Amino acid sequence: MTQHSTDATEARPATREATDWWRDAVIYQVYPRSFADSDGDGTGDLEGIRRRLPHLRDLGVDAVWLSPFYASPQADGGYDVADYRAVDPMYGSLLDADAVIRDAHGLGLRVIVDLVPNHSSDQHEWFRRAVAEGPGSPLRERYHFRPGKGAHGELPPNDWESIFGGPAWTRLPDGDWYLHLFAPEQPDFNWEHPAVADEFRSILRFWLDMGVDGFRVDVAHGMVKAEGLPDIGGGDQLKLLGNDVMPFFDQDGVHAIYRSWRTILDEYDGDRIFVAEAWTPTVERTANYVRPDELHQAFNFQYLGAPWEAGELRAIIDSSLDAMRPVGAPATWVLSNHDVTRHATRYANPQGLGTQIRTPGDRALGLRRARAATLLMLALPGSAYLYQGEELGLPDVTDLPDEVRQDPSFFRAQGQDGFRDGCRVPIPWTVDGPSYGFGDGGSWLPQPSTWGALSVEAQTGDPDSTLELYRAALAVRREQPGLGAGDRVEWQEGVPGGLLVFRRPGFACTVNTTGGPARIPAPGRVLLASSPVTVADGHIELPADTTVWWETT
Ligand code: GLC
Secondary structure, eight states: OOOOOOOSSOOOOOOSOSTTGGGGOEEEEEOGGGTOOSSSSSSOOHHHHHHHHHHHHHHTOSEEEEOOOEEOOOTTTTOSOSEEEEEOTTTOOHHHHHHHHHHHHHTTOEEEEEEOOSBOOTTSHHHHHHHHHOTTOGGGGGBTEEOOBSTTSOBOSSOOBOTTSSBSEEEOTTSOEEEOSSOTTSOBBOTTSHHHHHHHHHHHHHHHHHTOOEEEETTTTOSSOOTTOOOOOSSOOOOTTOOOOOTTSSOTTHHHHHHHHHHHHHHSSSOOEEEEOOOOSSHHHHHGGGSTTSOSEEOOHHHHTOOSOHHHHHHHHHHHHHHHGGGTOOOEEESOOTTSOOHHHHTTSOTTSOSOOOOOOOHHHHHHHHHHHHHHHHTSSSEEEEETTGGGTOOOOTTOOGGGOOOHHHHHTTTSSOOGGGGOSOOOOSSSSGGGGTOSSOOSSOOOGGGGGGSHHHHTTOTTSHHHHHHHHHHHHHHSTTTTOSSOOEEOTTOOTTEEEEEETTEEEEEEOSSSOEEEEOOSEEEEESSOOOEETTEEEEOTTEEEEEEOO
């Protein structure tokens, strides 16, 4: 297997074109609260991230996306921002942010930060003043304040429900209601108000001037609401990562915002990007966000939700590529993030349970499929997103006691939903030590006692480990010209059901999702395999749930 240098100071040689780097980039998501804790207070921080950047350089990713580290009361893990230009003291200071950006650049890594424009925290200065000034305050126009319905205004202005459960409206003691698609601590901005648009253009410049290489746009499909805030009229309301048509999501008006943002980004040098978190009913609607004068990439949640089944995977891969081709944007691929059960646990459970799962399932099966799914993902044309800890094969922590949970959706949904804490448990770096090297103290969510064995330290140098599989895969991806490039997959037809075989010049990928072994002709020399394989007599016996990368002539 290909090994990486581990010198902590050396920058990786730039083997890629500097322009359009993002088209086939592998981007690693850091959830700052749970990545590395430099001061032993149990919560991750920017200095912790800075110190661990060499891990990401050695892993071989191109960029790091940092989930929010801004000033925030943490009602929703920092996706409730009180000051968009300040770092929360629990994460450090602007100087620490500057140090992360500089050190990352020094190591050849780009930095993408999260932008949360759909809503602020209820502790944002505008909202606090809007509340304090009372009905009629001009600041209330920057959010969605409305009188209620009913004889005494005691009913919410419409029937929308919060994505975290319960009504999407909260009433203030003065009688006005305000809209929050997420928690009550996350009031939605009114994007019709010019001050809101101006403020975000200024926030973009602030972080671009700090040197960031791009933004992940939170709830990018949500800022514009249908005219008059019409009732939905019964039926199922939306869940996180849902794809239904709603009067508060995927309204055509959002695209004007992105065209305006794009002109700002394009004023800056360095090929900077936007990636949209946009939940839309179809991949074709997602493509609207990445038209040439809008954003660069959008997460592919259809792929994230796909079952481990060859036919369905192929259909989603093809429809994703087909949808992006007309607008010239790369497809993206993602299996895990901070909002869903990790894929090692999703695949350990029966298919079709959705993206928030409470049972550990068959761990060995889940890990085998997860490793195979990752190799498939990293062989596809386009850009891939990794979530911290997946390179260790971490499962979700499915048995967190309710008392330690912090996900607001868990509480809003009376414990029936909102299991996002399970993928946010601080990651293990060392075999022993307090919080397995996460920090010198504890960790804000308890880590399972088995996590030392899954740590970076335990897996480094073990050729069978998931960490070395990721390192080797990313090394091959960097060295094999064209892996990740292009906009279509050349499938081999006529392969047995449950298998996928595709090729590109000099390379082939074979995937077995059947759950049993499958014997096929060997297309070349094995480069990398997600499980041990043997080739004999020009054939390979592909074990169940295995992906193999081949060098072909
Ligand atoms: C996005 C984030 C999620 C957050 C929500 C509200 O979906 O990924 O973590 O809760 O937006 O900001």
